Amino acid sequence: MTAAVLPYVAVAFGVALAFALYRMVRGPGLPDRILALDTMYVNAMALLVLFGLMLDTVLYFEAALVIALLGFIGTVALAKFLLRGDVVEID
Amino acid sequence: MNGTLAALPAWADALCAFLLVAGAFFAFVGSLGLAKLSSFEKRLHGPTKAATLGVGGALLASIVYFAARDDAVYGHEFLVTLFVFVTAPISAHLMIKSALHLAGRDPRAPDIEARR
Amino acid sequence: MRRLVPAPLSSLALWIAWLMLNGTLAPGHLVLGAVLALALPPLLAPYTRPQPRLRRPGAIVRLAFVVLHDIIRSNIEVARLILGPEARIRPGFVRVPLALTEPQAIATLAGIITMTPGTLSCAVAPDRSYLLVHALDLDDPDRLVADIKARYERALLEIFA
Structure with missing residues (x-):
């Protein structure tokens, strides 16, 4: 059953990624683009986990972990930059 | 394409498929909201909640699959799931704050409830 | 005891996270994880607020x-x-x-x-x-x-x- 649904699930995540890409290209504002990037990294991580399932290997978990960490830090840095015009504040 | 998938007990197979389908549905709907809705505040609701549950579903499915295959639980997926669920509200909070800031709207303004 | 383990909850969480990351319960990792879990919270303490007590x-x-x-x-x-x-x-x-x-x-x-x-x-x-x-x-x-x-x-x- 898992093997049967896996391709469709991967397509659904892929379409989700495409929707986010559309929002990133279209904008209109910078927060929209950050939000789209945030959604894209989350979906890319899910696709990577699915790929690991398809290949029957646990190797991709490490990559998922790295994407999760870097994606979050990227989102925070970009949002913080919009908010304050600076990422690391020294006072 | 999926000839490599290991044979699982029926319950694990069904649970895994259910989690995958549920996760894919929520991720899809979340991104649809991101593409479809007309204002940033509305758009923010879709991805922050639905995409998080979507990826959570995929990760849980993978936990179930590998737990049934190897009779062992891999810690990575748990950590990733936990991390995604803890960080999603933080990035959402920062994004809406920066959006309000860029739009020149003060979150402390007394009339903010009236504006839709 | 309190001086040896100033932040028991953070240390426990770090230790468990370390073991999960490495996916092992080997003695070497148990010790290395414990050392890191005990050493990190005091090093990070100056950058964080004092943690409130959790109960119930x-x-x-x-x-x-x-x-x-x-x-x-x-x-x-x-x-x-x-x-x-x-x-x-x-x-x-x-x-x-x-x-x-x-x-x-x-x-x-x-x-x-x-x-x-x-x-x-x-x-x-x-x-x-x-x-x-x-x-x-x-x-x-x-x-x-x-x-x-x-x-x-x-x-x-x-x-x-």
């Missing part, structure tokens, strides 16, 4: 289940709103007055609000007297505020008391 583990578990249930409910709700016609969505801001005073407790509440039914926390008042919340579908602001206070804030008040 039962209340924490109960709150976790309530939140998990609400996350799933909220996702179905939001999915319905997104798939339906957009004109039916009536978003709006609402202010939730806070009884919590501990910054960590307010942060937890803000996180919970963001993850649950169609609501996002946007900002905290400078004096921590209210939380500005954006709701995707706001038909009864008073009920939403009462709901948040009854479901989450009461439990957090117990836990962080």
Whole structure:
């Protein structure tokens, strides 16, 4: 059953990624683009986990972990930059 | 394409498929909201909640699959799931704050409830 | 004991995270993880606020289940709103007055609000007297505020008391 649904699930995540890409290209504002990037990294991580399932290997978990960490830090840095015009504040 | 998938007990197979389908549905709907809705505040609701549950579903499915295959639980997926669920509200909070800031709207303004 | 393990909860969490990351219970990793778990919290202490005491583990578990249930409910709700016609969505801001005073407790509440039914926390008042919340579908602001206070804030008040 898992093997049967896996391709469709991967397509659904892929379409989700495409929707986010559309929002990133279209904008209109910078927060929209950050939000789209945030959604894209989350979906890319899910696709990577699915790929690991398809290949029957646990190797991709490490990559998922790295994407999760870097994606979050990227989102925070970009949002913080919009908010304050600076990422690391020294006072 | 999926000839490599290991044979699982029926319950694990069904649970895994259910989690995958549920996760894919929520991720899809979340991104649809991101593409479809007309204002940033509305758009923010879709991805922050639905995409998080979507990826959570995929990760849980993978936990179930590998737990049934190897009779062992891999810690990575748990950590990733936990991390995604803890960080999603933080990035959402920062994004809406920066959006309000860029739009020149003060979150402390007394009339903010009236504006839709 | 207190001087040897100044932050028992953080140390335990770090130790478990280390073992999960390495996916092993080998003696070498048990020791290395324990050393890191004991050494890191004191090194990070100057950069963080003092952590409040947590009590009532039962209340924490109960709150976790309530939140998990609400996350799933909220996702179905939001999915319905997104798939339906957009004109039916009536978003709006609402202010939730806070009884919590501990910054960590307010942060937890803000996180919970963001993850649950169609609501996002946007900002905290400078004096921590209210939380500005954006709701995707706001038909009864008073009920939403009462709901948040009854479901989450009461439990957090117990836990962080």
